Every structure is written in structure tokens, then in C-alpha cells.
Amino acid sequence: MISGKNYIGNKQSSKGTKTYRTFDPNLNLATEWEFYEASTEEIDEAVALATKAFSEYKNFSGLKKAEFLRAIADEIEALGDALIQAYTKESGLPEGRAKGERGRTMGQLRAFAALLEEGSWVEATIDEAQPDRQPMPKVDIRKMLVPIGPIVVFGSSNFPFAFSTAGGDTASVLASGCPAIVKSHPMHAGTGELVSSAILKAAEKTGMPNGVFSNLNSSGIEVGQQLVMHPDIKGVGFTGSIKGGTALYKLANERKEPIPVFAEMGSINPVVALPSALNEKGEEWAKQYAGSIMLGAGQFCTNPGLILGLKSETFSNFITTLGTEISALSPGVMLHPNIHQGYEKGKQNLSSQPETSVVASYEAATAPNFAQQKVLKVSGGDFLKNPTLHTEVFGPFSIVVECNDAKELETILNALEGQLTGTILGNAEEIKNYGGVVDALQSRVGRIIFNGVPTGVEVCPSMQHGGPFPASTDSRFTSVGTSAIKRWVRPVSFQNWPQESLPDALKDANPLGLTRIVNGLHSNAKLK
Amino acid sequence: MISGKNYIGNKQSSKGTKTYRTFDPNLNLATEWEFYEASTEEIDEAVALATKAFSEYKNFSGLKKAEFLRAIADEIEALGDALIQAYTKESGLPEGRAKGERGRTMGQLRAFAALLEEGSWVEATIDEAQPDRQPMPKVDIRKMLVPIGPIVVFGSSNFPFAFSTAGGDTASVLASGCPAIVKSHPMHAGTGELVSSAILKAAEKTGMPNGVFSNLNSSGIEVGQQLVMHPDIKGVGFTGSIKGGTALYKLANERKEPIPVFAEMGSINPVVALPSALNEKGEEWAKQYAGSIMLGAGQFCTNPGLILGLKSETFSNFITTLGTEISALSPGVMLHPNIHQGYEKGKQNLSSQPETSVVASYEAATAPNFAQQKVLKVSGGDFLKNPTLHTEVFGPFSIVVECNDAKELETILNALEGQLTGTILGNAEEIKNYGGVVDALQSRVGRIIFNGVPTGVEVCPSMQHGGPFPASTDSRFTSVGTSAIKRWVRPVSFQNWPQESLPDALKDANPLGLTRIVNGLHSNAKLK
Incomplete structure (x- = not known):
């Protein structure tokens, strides 16, 4: 069931020549699964597909994206024991932990789905025109958050489900309207491949564009570096060491167009x-x-x-x-x-x-x-x-x-x-x-x-998981909880824009029923 | 009335040996005012004072900070014609523009005051405990935005009032609860000194800690570089050229602790x-x-x-x-x-x-x-x-x-x-x-x-002034409008924290009457 191949969009691919195996720490032996390191050609294909998918996916409604996220949770569960066995073999973690973490991962996906279904996370902000204002008339301006483009996710070793292939980073990326390219963690590449298959099955069932998700294998640092330097990649999520996170952060800042790297790194708590x-x-x-x-x-x-x-x-x-x-x-x-x-x-x-x-x-x-x-x-x-x-x-x-x-x-x-x-x-x-x-x-x-212990990170709107450097590269954002979606979006203002062409979130009629900031105050009303 | 000295907190200082003059482009002649470039000692003094002031200022209520901002607007107006004359002399811009821009600057300060008085900008988010939740109890978590520390502001040449000494960056910094150190723009250093005197008079009248604001003169790049590299500086606001903004951005990323640089740079619109x-x-x-x-x-x-x-x-x-x-x-x-x-x-x-x-x-x-x-x-x-x-x-x-x-x-x-x-x-x-x-x-x-022209940037909650690189270094934030305050804060979560020690914004009783996100939904109610 585990092929060792990359997923370039919904196609399996193994053009590279370098291979590696994962490891069972309990048996102290390599597993039977052999993985094909992604080639430069495959990296470029994945980014090109993601860029194309973005032009469609970014305009999907919250409800449609929520359907996708809920389907991913269902498909992960449908993988059943095969997935749990791959997880425990590749991580050495016990079955109870595997099942608990699977539940948490499905919970995260569903929490983002609920956020999209409610919809107010886009921070719709409306200031109505005042044509008679003195000394100058005021124009109509409306602002909301829009997705920024294809994102690379580097999973962590220690949460093969909750902070890896379909973990908090990927869930928040897909929720935001951005495609995700996962650089698979080499220590649980088999688990990652199975989870990827669930994501792609969900994408197909819910009519998502091909390229909304890809999974690239790599045991070294080159694939990750190439992804971060690719001009069509617009952001990076990373969970791991200070050394690894800082290296990617510096690399991203050296690009012609610097991009944000949200690295959750070390902490002694x-x-x-x-x-x-x-x-x-x-x-x-x-x-x-x-x-x-x-x-x-x-x-x-x-x-x-x-x-x-x-x-x-x-x-x-x-x-x-x-x-x-x-x-x-x-x-x-x-x-x-x-x-x-x-x-x-x-x-x-x-x-x-x-x-x-x-x-x-x-x-x-x-x-x-x-x-x-x-x-x-x-x-x-x-x-x-x-x-x-x-x-x-x-x-x-x-x-x-x-x-x-x-x-x-x-x-x-x-x-x-x-x-x-x-x-x-x-x-x-x-x-x-x-x-x-x-x-x-x-x-x-x-x-x-x-009066508690720091271990145990609740997934909820009020969670802040990210602190001043070097705990994370950007203390203004969190990698756990629904606010994590804010990492992959930016505000755009529409000035004097015709009603019929405004995004639904900004229309007078408030068809999505959002809580918005209208003329400076929170309101979920329609505008007259 | 213009001394040419720096303001280190509320004290005038001229320890440096290098001086420069501003220029009247209409007369094509240097002005009579001579400015003392800030010395390394003065830079360190200003940052030390700001750091000390921060420990007090960060805890001030929104109402108290609003009083300060409103007093700044009043004191700027009280400078009367002397200020308008310095502005027109140092910029060549006509009196009508000077007065219009002064009005806009006062309007910005008052808009941030109103934001603080309303208070919901701190994004208070509360998830109540669920002690009986299965399989694990849920703890009480509450999150809000808190200020990050002393900020350096680099004013722009083209808005000697609205994007300089007491402009949008300084107003948003002071509103957030962070002290501001302004690197005075060398083309309108006299205007900047007068505006600084107004800020400091307002600070004294409203009981602000010494060091909440400093103004440092400089005609070169060294003072700015030293400020950006100072370990106690936590963020930078800049308006100017792509070359200047990118240089500061790269410098800040080379620090042991990288800090955010919000540079609003070039655009052909x-x-x-x-x-x-x-x-x-x-x-x-x-x-x-x-x-x-x-x-x-x-x-x-x-x-x-x-x-x-x-x-x-x-x-x-x-x-x-x-x-x-x-x-x-x-x-x-x-x-x-x-x-x-x-x-x-x-x-x-x-x-x-x-x-x-x-x-x-x-x-x-x-x-x-x-x-x-x-x-x-x-x-x-x-x-x-x-x-x-x-x-x-x-x-x-x-x-x-x-x-x-x-x-x-x-x-x-x-x-x-x-x-x-x-x-x-x-x-x-x-x-x-x-x-x-x-x-x-x-x-x-x-x-x-x-169907409009791009010139004319309305100051309101829905304004986004900042775009993908190189229009600005961080497209997720704006430098115009009340959302500009979000650049100088980060979220902190309080887990299981006693009611009496929580910030007012997070207390059950909602004493500030904020709109908050409670258990995932907007609400301005008290919690039972």
C-alpha cells in the first residue's frame, strides 16, 4: 500500500534516482518501505500545478473548502489500522498515542471547517461613502483577507499526524484558500504517503483542482531549499529545530521577493x-x-x-x-x-x-x-x-x-x-x-x-503557540488553533467597487451573515 | 524656537559634533537652522529611556493612552503659524497643503484615540474551561494582543506631518502601548523638532513616562542603522525608497533576534x-x-x-x-x-x-x-x-x-x-x-x-496601504488606517489565569465592554 513515490498533485511520481528508507526504532531496523527523493523536475511540476490550482481554489467559497477539510478527516479515518500501524512503526510511539493524535488531527481539520462555515475570520471591514463630507468627500472602501498563493509545509518529526502531512499547517493553508506542498518528513514518509492519499481522495471527491496538494519526499535539505527559493512559492510553514528553521528563514529573506517563514522552533518552557x-x-x-x-x-x-x-x-x-x-x-x-x-x-x-x-x-x-x-x-x-x-x-x-x-x-x-x-x-x-x-x-x-504543565496544547481560537524569537520566527502568529489561518492571507481593499463584483463577504446584503466591522463597529447586519 | 537639538526623552541634547542644515527649495538656499547629529551615546540613552518607559507605558489603559494622543493633536495645533511656516520653508509645499496635512495628522491621532476608547482592537478571545470534556478536560484559555517594545520610526520626506514625527507610524506605535523613537527626516528636521516638542508637552500634561518618545537627528544612515541593530529595539516603521527600506529590512534580519521592519517603499500604481x-x-x-x-x-x-x-x-x-x-x-x-x-x-x-x-x-x-x-x-x-x-x-x-x-x-x-x-x-x-x-x-x-485616482489615501479601518513586495516588506499589514496598530503587538495566551490578575480585556465581567470572541463567536456580553 506504501509505494514510496511522491504525489505531484494527484499523480504518483518517482523520477528521482536517490532513495531512502524509514526506520522502526523499536526493532532498531529500517522498514521495508523505500522512498524516492523528489527530483528538481518534480519540484517544478508540483509548484506549477499548485500555481494553476491557486487561480481557481482561491475563489472557492468557505463552504466548499470546509467540505474538502471534512472529507480529509473522513478519509484519514477510513485508512483505519493500516495508517495506525505505519505511524507506530515509523515513530515508535504507542498505538494509544497514534489514535489520540489522529483524533486531534481530524479535530483540527474540522475546527478549520467550522471556522470557514461561520466565515467571519476574513475580517470584513466596511467604511461607507460620505459624498457630502467636508472638506473632501469620503469614498466607499471595503477590506478583507485574501489568500497569498502556494505554501510549502515542513512537517515535524514528533507529531507524524498533528504537525505533519495533514496537520495544523496544512489544514490552515488549505482553509485559507492556498494550495499546500508538503515536504514530507523523512522519519515518517510512509505515514505521510498514506495521509497524502487521503487528502487527494478527499480533493477528488469534493471537486478540488489538481495541484491543491502535493507531497514531496526528501531525506536531505536540497528539496526543501529549492521549494523555499522557488519564485512561485509565497510562504513557508515549518516545525522543527532552531537551526533548520533559522536556515530557511534566512534563505527566504535572500529571495528577490522575500516571503514569510513561520518556523516554530525551540523552547525550554x-x-x-x-x-x-x-x-x-x-x-x-x-x-x-x-x-x-x-x-x-x-x-x-x-x-x-x-x-x-x-x-x-x-x-x-x-x-x-x-x-x-x-x-x-x-x-x-x-x-x-x-x-x-x-x-x-x-x-x-x-x-x-x-x-x-x-x-x-x-x-x-x-x-x-x-x-x-x-x-x-x-x-x-x-x-x-x-x-x-x-x-x-x-x-x-x-x-x-x-x-x-x-x-x-x-x-x-x-x-x-x-x-x-x-x-x-x-x-x-x-x-x-x-x-x-x-x-x-x-x-x-x-x-x-x-498552575498547570506546559505540555498539552489546546486547539482553539484563543491558543497562541509561538513566542518571541527563537521560539518562533514571527511572534505575531500562532501555529496551533484557528488563528493559524492568518499566516496565509493578506488584506486587500476594494475602493468604490461595484456591489455585484464585490466578494460576498463585502456585499451590502451580507449574504454570508458575517460579523463585520462596519464604520468602525462590529455588526452582523445588512447595510441598507 | 528651533534649537537643532535632539530630544532624548524630554531633555534636549546636542552631544554630537556633526551638524547639518535643512533647505528651502523655493529660495534654493539652506535654512538658518543647524541640527546636531545624534551621537552613539545619545542613541543608547534614548533606547534605555524607551525600555524603561515601556515597562510602565505598556500597562496603561486605552483611555489613558487616548488622552495622550488627543493631547498631541491639540499641542500640534497650538504650535500655530510657526509650525506651518517651518513646514512650508523646509518642504516647499504650499500653506494650504500644510494646513490640510496638519488636519489629517491630527485626525489620525484622534482616530487612534477613538480606537483605544472603543477598545476591541486587542482581539480579546476567550475559550472557557470544560472540566468534564472527554477524553480530556479543557482548560480555560484567553488571548489578547500586547505591545512588543520600543519601536524606531523613520519618517518620509513627502509627508512632513502625516508620515513623519507624529504621523501614522508614531501614532500607531504610541496607541499600541510601545514607546517611539523617531529618526528625524533630515529634509524637515525643524518641522520635526517642533512636532516633537508638541508630543513631549502632551506627554508631560497627561503623565506619560519619560522616554515614551525621543527624536534623533541624522542626515546620514549611521544613526538609523545603530537604532535598528540595538538589541532593545523590537520593531521598525519606515516610509521611503525601495533601496533604503530593503537595506533596513536586511539589516534587521541579520540581528541575533530578528525584528519586523514595516517598510512602505515604492509603487508605480x-x-x-x-x-x-x-x-x-x-x-x-x-x-x-x-x-x-x-x-x-x-x-x-x-x-x-x-x-x-x-x-x-x-x-x-x-x-x-x-x-x-x-x-x-x-x-x-x-x-x-x-x-x-x-x-x-x-x-x-x-x-x-x-x-x-x-x-x-x-x-x-x-x-x-x-x-x-x-x-x-x-x-x-x-x-x-x-x-x-x-x-x-x-x-x-x-x-x-x-x-x-x-x-x-x-x-x-x-x-x-x-x-x-x-x-x-x-x-x-x-x-x-x-x-x-x-x-x-x-x-x-x-x-x-x-473609477477613481490612486492619490488620496483615506484614513479608516478598511484602508490597506501596503502591498506585495517591494511595495512594502510585509503585505499582511497596513501603514495607513487604524489597522496599522497591529504591527506593534503580538498575541499572548493566558491559561487558567486567576480572574483578578487577568487584563481587564479578558475578565469575565468585560469591564471595558469590548466585542470579544467567546467560545468561537463574537460577543460583547459578560460571562456568567
């Missing part, structure tokens, strides 16, 4: 444990955080990699319990030997910093590719002086920092780079009493959490 | 004259366009530099009338000898292209710095082949292109770079009949106009 939290339920938090650090073998962009507290007996107790709890958990298998090697290297690098001491380190033998968890401890002063300790280790790893006082804690937070999330454990009174700490944390993050 | 427009009122359009090309000596970013039509007798008649009408108008003085030289050079360059012929060329002698208007003609085929003809000549200049048919017209539009505006002259029926032409034009522009 600082957690601040204030005294009341530790006094009242320190043991419970230690247990929850041991679980959060270990979740999915630590392979989450929201993994809590930094826990800060004020030096005290209760904080010491918390650290001890965290160490005991995390040591009692069983290591999980990582996605791929490369990721496991990266984890070991990062862990070694931080462990070898002389200022650190060990809180917990799982040392018992494991099967290949399993991640042995580790927690280090360091003083606030030492942490501040050594930027190596601020870097992300992707896996079940965290550093606990003992600060002398709130001032030092605040200084440390102000010295951190941008983060996806920040968390405060405490009580409502402490949010006020530690105002400087909370303010410093908020200035560094896209999402600030009170 | 294509106009498509369809047959019915020429048949029905060709003479009237010719007259209107002659006026639009000549408006403000052609020194508008929306100046119509390219007029396209289908080869025919009526189009020939239109061209002849346009030539007659524009030849009958009197040249205007340009802002500065450098701008006049740039105009002459650009005009020569395009006139020397062998494919062109002259429609109109004002040749009579003028006083120094006056811009002699010129209109060229070229065939569609020749225009397509020669990209030099696609470049902007800043001044009273335009090219008329005779196309063989609609297909050639469409091909030309698709070959153009991004533009601020595009215009269709015709009737409603032709918008449908020339669908390909209209579609190609729309894909290239930020604002599409029907």
Missing part, C-alpha cells in the same frame, strides 16, 4: 515554582512535572526544560521528590536513532558543565533508542553566567535552578531567549506579590500558564 | 483604462489623471506612474488629451534639490529607452528645484521586454502602455512587481468581461480602485 505551590502541594507538582518531562519520551516542543524556584527547604524537598518520581518512571523509545543520538549529545553537553549537579539520572540498561531521563540542578548565579545551560535538550531532560531571591529569578527570566510557554505555580496572591517575575516571564513567552 | 471608460468619458479621465500625476509635484507613493489601455482610436484620443492637459499645468517645486536631481535622473533614464516616445514634456524654463512633468508612451510588447520601464520615477511622470489585446494586458500585469494600488477605469460589466485582467491586477496590489 520555563516554570516558576513560587513558595505557596511548594508549601501546599509540592509533592503533587513534583509528580506531575516528572510525568510532563517524560511525556512522549520528552519529545514535545512544550516540554518543561527549566524549573526555577527560590532556595528554601520546601524547594529542596520538591527537587528531591521530583528526582525520586522521575527515576521511578520507565524510559520511552525515541522517534529515531538520530534523535536519540542528539538527545544523548545534548544531555552530555549540559551534564559536563561543572556548575551542575545531578538530581536524577536513569542509568539502568535499556533497549536501543530508549531515552534515559535526567534532571540537573544549578544555582541561579551559575545559570545566569553560562548560556549553554539555557539551550534546549530535546528529550526527557530538565534543569532545576535554585535562585537566591525574587530579584535573581527576575534577572534570569529577563536573560532568557523567547519561549513558547512560561508557567507560574503559586496562588493568586503571589501573582501580585511577584509582579516583576510574572511580568518578565510574560514578556518572553507566547502562552503563560497558571 | 498601475491604472487600467478599459474601453467603456474611454468611450464614455475619456476626456474627463484624461483631465483627472493629468491632475493626479501632477498632485504635490508628483511626490506621492500612490502617484499613477503607469497607465495601460487597449490600442484603439479612443485610447489614442485619451493619450492625446492627457498630453494636452498635463502640458497646460504649471510645474511645482520639489521637496529638496536631491529629490529634484533624483527625478531628473530617473526621467532621463526612462526617456532614453529607445522603445519610448514622448506624449508630453514640459520644457519651458522654471525656477530651481521645479519638476518639469513628462509622459511617455510605449507598446505593450516593448514594455514587457524592458524591466527598466517598470521602475518608479518619483515625481510628475507617467508611462502610457498601448496593449494589443486583453491577453497582453493581463501578461503585463502578471509581470509587474507588487504595488500599493491598482485602478480599473470602466463599467461594472467590464469587471466581469475582463476577469483575467482584474484578477491579475488584484493579485499585485494592496488596494484596488474602481
Whole structure:
């Protein structure tokens, strides 16, 4: 069922000569599936088809695009066990996770469908003419968001469903009215091919133009670079490492026409444990955080990699319990030997910093590719002086920092780079009493959490997943939640435009029943 | 009254040794005012003050910031004739224009004040908790826009009020909750100093923190570069040339932490004259366009530099009338000898292209710095082949292109770079009949106009002033109209945050009475 071929629009294609295999980290063996790296010719074909498809697809109604997105969810589900088996084989992640993530992915597609069906996301804004205004008459101007063109999506390794082929980036791209070209993640190319087949089946069933979606295989960086540099590509979505994301961002800015790159990259997700939290339920938090650090073998962009507290007996107790709890958990298998090697290297690098001491380190033998968890401890002063300790280790790893006082804690937070999330454990009174700490944390993050764990990213309109650089390349946009659609559109104003030729969203009669901004105020009324 | 000094926060300062003067283009003489170029020390002081001011200013209520903006408008008006005289002297523009532009500038400040008073611009978005949701409980998440930090504003030469010291960029920056550091435009540094004094008087009267605004003089590029590279600067607004804007954009992307640069740069603002427009009122359009090309000596970013039509007798008649009408108008003085030289050079360059012929060329002698208007003609085929003809000549200049048919017209539009505006002259029926032409034009522009002239940019919520690169560096944002505030903010999500510590915009009780998105739908209700 998995052919190893690219999808150039709805046609399978294997013109390239280079091939590669995916890997089963549990068996520690390559899979039986061989993938054909996309050739330059195939890249150009996919972009040409997408450009052609765009001229039609961009004008499709929200209802029609919603039908497509709902059909994709249905077709993914229809792939049944074959898809779940490919996922677990290529990622090492368990079946329960596979099914949960599939549900989330279908939920994302349906959430964007619902957004399109409601329709107000286009931010229709109308200012009516005032022909008698003094000293100059006012013209009629109406603005709405329109799609920008073919988009390249780079999926992430750690969410083979939810942030890959039909994940949040692709769903938001297709919802916006832009065609998507996915640069398939080489670690789950088989899963990606199956999901691609579901997307293309849905496209055919719902009458989408050929080229609205393509899937290109690649195990190296050249295919991605060629796509980003192609003059007909108008934007890029990426989830992965700071190194990879920054490289694509720089490349896109060197184009004759620079294009936006929305890269969701690294984060150590600082957690601040204030005294009341530790006094009242320190043991419970230690247990929850041991679980959060270990979740999915630590392979989450929201993994809590930094826990800060004020030096005290209760904080010491918390650290001890965290160490005991995390040591009692069983290591999980990582996605791929490369990721496991990266984890070991990062862990070694931080462990070898002389200022650190060990809180917990799982040392018992494991099967290949399993991640042995580790927690280090360091003083606030030492942490501040050594930027190596601020870097992300992707896996079940965290550093606990003992600060002398709130001032030092605040200084440390102000010295951190941008983060996806920040968390405060405490009580409502402490949010006020530690105002400087909370303010410093908020200035560094896209999402600030009170009394919770950062892992678990809700897909909803109010979610901000993206923070100041280098957490993401553009902190003004999110890659999770329905606002993610805003990355692929731009506003266009229509001045003095005839009613009959205006897009439906901007017509006086408001045929779509949208909430619009009319003469400066929200309204869902028709204009007289 | 004009000292030539910088404003570092509310203190005048002249630590630099380099000085320069502004210029009166009507007298063709330097003014009596001497300006002190800002030193590195002064730059650092201004940024440090802005950073300190930000920690306080970012938390000010919309009402308090609105009071500040309204006070700025009042203080600008209170400067009276002294300000108008400095403006006309340093720009050569007439008093009527000065007063009109002052009114527009005050109108912009008050429009942002009104936006803040209404308050819904922060896009408050609330998703309530669902503790009983299966398979996992849903947490409470609330999102709103927050300001990003100190911003540098580079004013434009051609709008000494409306796009300079207290212009749309500064007004939107201050409205957003960010401090503004203006890199004063060297051609109207005296006007800028006076306007700065008004801003600072307003800041004092309304209790704003020192450093919320600074004004730095500079006649070269070093001060601007230092500002853009300063690690505590978080964004840049720029209006000017493609060369200048692109250089700042590239510089900002080379920073360790890249920052957004919103540069509104060049545009030739294509106009498509369809047959019915020429048949029905060709003479009237010719007259209107002659006026639009000549408006403000052609020194508008929306100046119509390219007029396209289908080869025919009526189009020939239109061209002849346009030539007659524009030849009958009197040249205007340009802002500065450098701008006049740039105009002459650009005009020569395009006139020397062998494919062109002259429609109109004002040749009579003028006083120094006056811009002699010129209109060229070229065939569609020749225009397509020669990209030099696609470049902007800043001044009273335009090219008329005779196309063989609609297909050639469409091909030309698709070959153009991004533009601020595009215009269709015709009737409603032709918008449908020339669908390909209209579609190609729309894909290239930020604002599409029907039966009008591109000059004249209304300040309102539905205005999009900014188009695909190189019209601007980020087509997703506008520099005119109240949406310009969106450039200086980013969303932050608050997860499970206590009511009492949430920003007012996100509280259950909705104390600001905002329109918010609650559980996916617009609502201005309190939450129970």
C-alpha cells in the first residue's frame, strides 16, 4: 500500500534516482518501505500545478473548502489500522498515542471547517461613502483577507499526524484558500504517503483542482531549499529545530521577493515554582512535572526544560521528590536513532558543565533508542553566567535552578531567549506579590500558564503557540488553533467597487451573515 | 524656537559634533537652522529611556493612552503659524497643503484615540474551561494582543506631518502601548523638532513616562542603522525608497533576534483604462489623471506612474488629451534639490529607452528645484521586454502602455512587481468581461480602485496601504488606517489565569465592554 513515490498533485511520481528508507526504532531496523527523493523536475511540476490550482481554489467559497477539510478527516479515518500501524512503526510511539493524535488531527481539520462555515475570520471591514463630507468627500472602501498563493509545509518529526502531512499547517493553508506542498518528513514518509492519499481522495471527491496538494519526499535539505527559493512559492510553514528553521528563514529573506517563514522552533518552557505551590502541594507538582518531562519520551516542543524556584527547604524537598518520581518512571523509545543520538549529545553537553549537579539520572540498561531521563540542578548565579545551560535538550531532560531571591529569578527570566510557554505555580496572591517575575516571564513567552504543565496544547481560537524569537520566527502568529489561518492571507481593499463584483463577504446584503466591522463597529447586519 | 537639538526623552541634547542644515527649495538656499547629529551615546540613552518607559507605558489603559494622543493633536495645533511656516520653508509645499496635512495628522491621532476608547482592537478571545470534556478536560484559555517594545520610526520626506514625527507610524506605535523613537527626516528636521516638542508637552500634561518618545537627528544612515541593530529595539516603521527600506529590512534580519521592519517603499500604481471608460468619458479621465500625476509635484507613493489601455482610436484620443492637459499645468517645486536631481535622473533614464516616445514634456524654463512633468508612451510588447520601464520615477511622470489585446494586458500585469494600488477605469460589466485582467491586477496590489485616482489615501479601518513586495516588506499589514496598530503587538495566551490578575480585556465581567470572541463567536456580553 506504501509505494514510496511522491504525489505531484494527484499523480504518483518517482523520477528521482536517490532513495531512502524509514526506520522502526523499536526493532532498531529500517522498514521495508523505500522512498524516492523528489527530483528538481518534480519540484517544478508540483509548484506549477499548485500555481494553476491557486487561480481557481482561491475563489472557492468557505463552504466548499470546509467540505474538502471534512472529507480529509473522513478519509484519514477510513485508512483505519493500516495508517495506525505505519505511524507506530515509523515513530515508535504507542498505538494509544497514534489514535489520540489522529483524533486531534481530524479535530483540527474540522475546527478549520467550522471556522470557514461561520466565515467571519476574513475580517470584513466596511467604511461607507460620505459624498457630502467636508472638506473632501469620503469614498466607499471595503477590506478583507485574501489568500497569498502556494505554501510549502515542513512537517515535524514528533507529531507524524498533528504537525505533519495533514496537520495544523496544512489544514490552515488549505482553509485559507492556498494550495499546500508538503515536504514530507523523512522519519515518517510512509505515514505521510498514506495521509497524502487521503487528502487527494478527499480533493477528488469534493471537486478540488489538481495541484491543491502535493507531497514531496526528501531525506536531505536540497528539496526543501529549492521549494523555499522557488519564485512561485509565497510562504513557508515549518516545525522543527532552531537551526533548520533559522536556515530557511534566512534563505527566504535572500529571495528577490522575500516571503514569510513561520518556523516554530525551540523552547525550554520555563516554570516558576513560587513558595505557596511548594508549601501546599509540592509533592503533587513534583509528580506531575516528572510525568510532563517524560511525556512522549520528552519529545514535545512544550516540554518543561527549566524549573526555577527560590532556595528554601520546601524547594529542596520538591527537587528531591521530583528526582525520586522521575527515576521511578520507565524510559520511552525515541522517534529515531538520530534523535536519540542528539538527545544523548545534548544531555552530555549540559551534564559536563561543572556548575551542575545531578538530581536524577536513569542509568539502568535499556533497549536501543530508549531515552534515559535526567534532571540537573544549578544555582541561579551559575545559570545566569553560562548560556549553554539555557539551550534546549530535546528529550526527557530538565534543569532545576535554585535562585537566591525574587530579584535573581527576575534577572534570569529577563536573560532568557523567547519561549513558547512560561508557567507560574503559586496562588493568586503571589501573582501580585511577584509582579516583576510574572511580568518578565510574560514578556518572553507566547502562552503563560497558571498552575498547570506546559505540555498539552489546546486547539482553539484563543491558543497562541509561538513566542518571541527563537521560539518562533514571527511572534505575531500562532501555529496551533484557528488563528493559524492568518499566516496565509493578506488584506486587500476594494475602493468604490461595484456591489455585484464585490466578494460576498463585502456585499451590502451580507449574504454570508458575517460579523463585520462596519464604520468602525462590529455588526452582523445588512447595510441598507 | 528651533534649537537643532535632539530630544532624548524630554531633555534636549546636542552631544554630537556633526551638524547639518535643512533647505528651502523655493529660495534654493539652506535654512538658518543647524541640527546636531545624534551621537552613539545619545542613541543608547534614548533606547534605555524607551525600555524603561515601556515597562510602565505598556500597562496603561486605552483611555489613558487616548488622552495622550488627543493631547498631541491639540499641542500640534497650538504650535500655530510657526509650525506651518517651518513646514512650508523646509518642504516647499504650499500653506494650504500644510494646513490640510496638519488636519489629517491630527485626525489620525484622534482616530487612534477613538480606537483605544472603543477598545476591541486587542482581539480579546476567550475559550472557557470544560472540566468534564472527554477524553480530556479543557482548560480555560484567553488571548489578547500586547505591545512588543520600543519601536524606531523613520519618517518620509513627502509627508512632513502625516508620515513623519507624529504621523501614522508614531501614532500607531504610541496607541499600541510601545514607546517611539523617531529618526528625524533630515529634509524637515525643524518641522520635526517642533512636532516633537508638541508630543513631549502632551506627554508631560497627561503623565506619560519619560522616554515614551525621543527624536534623533541624522542626515546620514549611521544613526538609523545603530537604532535598528540595538538589541532593545523590537520593531521598525519606515516610509521611503525601495533601496533604503530593503537595506533596513536586511539589516534587521541579520540581528541575533530578528525584528519586523514595516517598510512602505515604492509603487508605480498601475491604472487600467478599459474601453467603456474611454468611450464614455475619456476626456474627463484624461483631465483627472493629468491632475493626479501632477498632485504635490508628483511626490506621492500612490502617484499613477503607469497607465495601460487597449490600442484603439479612443485610447489614442485619451493619450492625446492627457498630453494636452498635463502640458497646460504649471510645474511645482520639489521637496529638496536631491529629490529634484533624483527625478531628473530617473526621467532621463526612462526617456532614453529607445522603445519610448514622448506624449508630453514640459520644457519651458522654471525656477530651481521645479519638476518639469513628462509622459511617455510605449507598446505593450516593448514594455514587457524592458524591466527598466517598470521602475518608479518619483515625481510628475507617467508611462502610457498601448496593449494589443486583453491577453497582453493581463501578461503585463502578471509581470509587474507588487504595488500599493491598482485602478480599473470602466463599467461594472467590464469587471466581469475582463476577469483575467482584474484578477491579475488584484493579485499585485494592496488596494484596488474602481473609477477613481490612486492619490488620496483615506484614513479608516478598511484602508490597506501596503502591498506585495517591494511595495512594502510585509503585505499582511497596513501603514495607513487604524489597522496599522497591529504591527506593534503580538498575541499572548493566558491559561487558567486567576480572574483578578487577568487584563481587564479578558475578565469575565468585560469591564471595558469590548466585542470579544467567546467560545468561537463574537460577543460583547459578560460571562456568567
